[in-house]
Amino acid sequence: MSDTRSVTVTVNGERRTGEAEPRLLLSDFLRETLGLTGTHVGCEHGICGACTVHVDGEAVRSCLMFAVQAEGAEIATVEGLADGETLHRLQQLFSKHRALQCGFCTPGMLMTALDLVRHRPDMTEAEIRSGMAAVLCRCTGYEGIVHAVAEYASGGEA
Amino acid sequence: MKPPRFDYHAPESLEEALDLLADSGPDARILAGGQSLVPVLNFRLARPGVLIDINRVTGIAGIGDAGDRLTIGAMTRQREIEVSETVARAAPLLHEATGHVAHLPIRSRGTIGGSMANADPAAEDPAVAAALEATMVCRSRRGERRIAAAGFFVDVLTTALEPDEMLVAVEIPKIPAGAGAAFAEISRRDGDFALAGVAAQIALANGRVSDARISACGLGPAPVRFREAEEILLDGACEPAAIAAAAASVAAACDPHGDVHASAAYRRQLAEAMTRRALASARERAGGSA
Numbered sequence: 001m002s003d004t005r006s007v008t009v010t011v012n013g014e015r016r017t018g019e020a021e022p023r024l025l026l027s028d029f030l031r032e033t034l035g036l037t038g039t040h041v042g043c044e045h046g047i048c049g050a051c052t053v054h055v056d057g058e059a060v061r062s063c064l065m066f067a068v069q070a071e072g073a074e075i076a077t078v079e080g081l082a083d084g085e086t087l088h089r090l091q092q093l094f095s096k097h098r099a100l101q102c103g104f105c106t107p108g109m110l111m112t113a114l115d116l117v118r119h120r121p122d123m124t125e126a127e128i129r130s131g132m133a134a135v136l137c138r139c140t141g142y143e144g145i146v147h148a149v150a151e152y153a154s155g156g157e158a
Numbered sequence: 159m160k161p162p163r164f165d166y167h168a169p170e171s172l173e174e175a176l177d178l179l180a181d182s183g184p185d186a187r188i189l190a191g192g193q194s195l196v197p198v199l200n201f202r203l204a205r206p207g208v209l210i211d212i213n214r215v216t217g218i219a220g221i222g223d224a225g226d227r228l229t230i231g232a233m234t235r236q237r238e239i240e241v242s243e244t245v246a247r248a249a250p251l252l253h254e255a256t257g258h259v260a261h262l263p264i265r266s267r268g269t270i271g272g273s274m275a276n277a278d279p280a281a282e283d284p285a286v287a288a289a290l291e292a293t294m295v296c297r298s299r300r301g302e303r304r305i306a307a308a309g310f311f312v313d314v315l316t317t318a319l320e321p322d323e324m325l326v327a328v329e330i331p332k333i334p335a336g337a338g339a340a341f342a343e344i345s346r347r348d349g350d351f352a353l354a355g356v357a358a359q360i361a362l363a364n365g366r367v368s369d370a371r372i373s374a375c376g377l378g379p380a381p382v383r384f385r386e387a388e389e390i391l392l393d394g395a396c397e398p399a400a401i402a403a404a405a406a407s408v409a410a411a412c413d414p415h416g417d418v419h420a421s422a423a424y425r426r427q428l429a430e431a432m433t434r435r436a437l438a439s440a441r442e443r444a445g446g447s448a
Binding site (some may be wrong): 002055116 | 160161162163164165166170181193196199200201209211213224236237241262264265266267311347348349
């Protein structure tokens with residue numbers, strides 16, 4: 001009936017293939033086709049940032065890309081951050097600074113922060129606030145998030 | 159929501175893309191970075207029958223130095239422009255404006271060509287193009303057409319592009335020696351659409367303004383140069399009184415609309431404030447004292 005294509009991507013280092021209609025968003029491909037539900041979907045129009053993943057090393061909104069556009073790409077999602085039971089240092093800092101409450105925005109916060117810090121390692125606190133405004137959190141008031149990202153950027157231990 | 163169905167094409171050459179565009183008729187849309195088009199599809203505010211994805215087309219991305227101007231391929235990502243030292247040096251107005259474009263993850267995908275062709279009144283790139291008199295290089299199966307920015311931006315979300323034409327590059331004149339540029343913008347949160355933004359570039363010769371460029375985003379249906387304000391500055395020292403007069407002129411001449419984010423009257427106030435800020439910074443960067 002509908003026109004579907006085979007899409008092969010490397011997600012968190014693992015080669016994965018799935019079928020996708022051209023209109024299938026990358027966010028839905030990750031969650032529903034590949035079963036990687038760590039990436040959350042909020043607004044579906046690029047405002048809330050919950051669905052942020054890395055494509056070829058850069059943070060993007062996975063709700064503003066079609067899965068077919070990711071053919072051949074390297075994708076990193078929140079599931080790839082921890083090493084077994086050991087959380088990524090940024091995740092440990094989110095825990096330490098109470099940078100999450102309900103946790104819905106957290107995958108997007110983490111993936112956004114990692115790219116921001118790599119993009120501009122020498123951010124001031126004001127620049128961290130501006131950069132992290134890319135993701136909406138309705139629980140924390142951002143203070144813990146800003147502290148966690150600042151400590152991560154400064155290279156401090158968790 | 160989810161996008162409606164469409165026929166999807168991902169050509170790898172410009173010729174193939176232009177053939178698809180010509181053969182598909184007005185029901186086709188070009189998919190560049192997708193940061194404006196995909197939300198509109200997700201909301202089903204647009205239902206194009208055909209999407210021509212130009213992300214895999216070769217030869218229409220990258221920043222080139224062409225003597226007195228930069229040639230920036232339409233598919234150049236805003237993130238690449240933001241970090242380009244060539245752009246920071248030769249087109250500092252574009253460099254600063256690009257930092258105001260949404261958020262980093264949006265700039266990872268968003269393109270300069272997409273922003274120009276979408277012609278959102280609140281977008282920064284069209285305002286820079288208007289101020290610097292950029293040239294839009296457009297291609298169709300019929301050939302190449304070069305359109306000056308002044309004739310390219312027609313109205314809200316409306317450009318001079320014909321249905322079979324694609325924007326392939328933007329030519330940005332380099333900043334002259336002794337000139338300074340600044341972009342000032344106000345939005346509700348960093349990264350949101352501009353309530354008002356002003357682009358300014360001032361050239362000084364012997365302490366006198368030899369060239370002045372002022373344009374804006376969020377302050378009218380399409381970006382224009384504010385000629386009367388520029389005239390006020392020409393041949394003067396761009397001192398605070400002249401800046402105040404130019405800012406008042408921009409506030410009087412602009413054509414803002416009111417919506418849930420800001421009233422037209424408030425945007426007019428912002429026009430004045432942003433013009434003052436942009437001109438003061440541009441003058442300082444041009445080497446004049448504040």
